[in-house]
């Protein structure tokens with residue numbers, strides 16, 4: 001029987017969706033890319049299809065993920081960016097050789113230099129992280145309000161008041177917790 005792996009949490013922003021492949025960082029952490037082929041699956045969802053991935057490439061990916069998480073968290077709270085994280089992001093960006101391709105339909109696609117170049121895909125993710133951390137895109141980095149999550153996410157809402165990294169998971173759980181607490185309170189105060 002094939003082993004079941006945890007589902008991906010798919011967000012609209014590449015870099016912060018990538019950091020979301022490790023979720024519940026302040027609770028019971030869930031690793032969503034535990035083996036190389038899960039990274040292959042994740043990259044395919046984001047238009048960065050590769051046909052293979054080694055454990056060494058998975059390690060590079062996870063290093064980049066943690067570097068983006070550290071830098072984005074610092075940026076969200078206004079701290080100085082951690083130098084080690086910045087170095088990892090820059091290395092991955094510099095070593096990527098993906099080309100942006102415009103399709104006849106006017107869409108952007110990524111073309112990797114070879115189908116085994118996970119490094120090219122990581123370069124695209126690193127460049128995406130740079131653009132949001134550098135404040136070049138319309139939106140604001142913030143931290144998820146869920147105490148077991150605290151993921152950095154990119155808030156593109158009009159009011160910039162989004163509280164959770166993901167409405168379907170963190171947002172729903174918080175709402176349910178509040179609902180249950182209210183139910184308990186009204187039960188206790190009932191005659």
Ligand SMILES: [Zn+2]
Pocket residue numbers: 144145146149150151164165166170
């Ligand atoms: Zn969250």
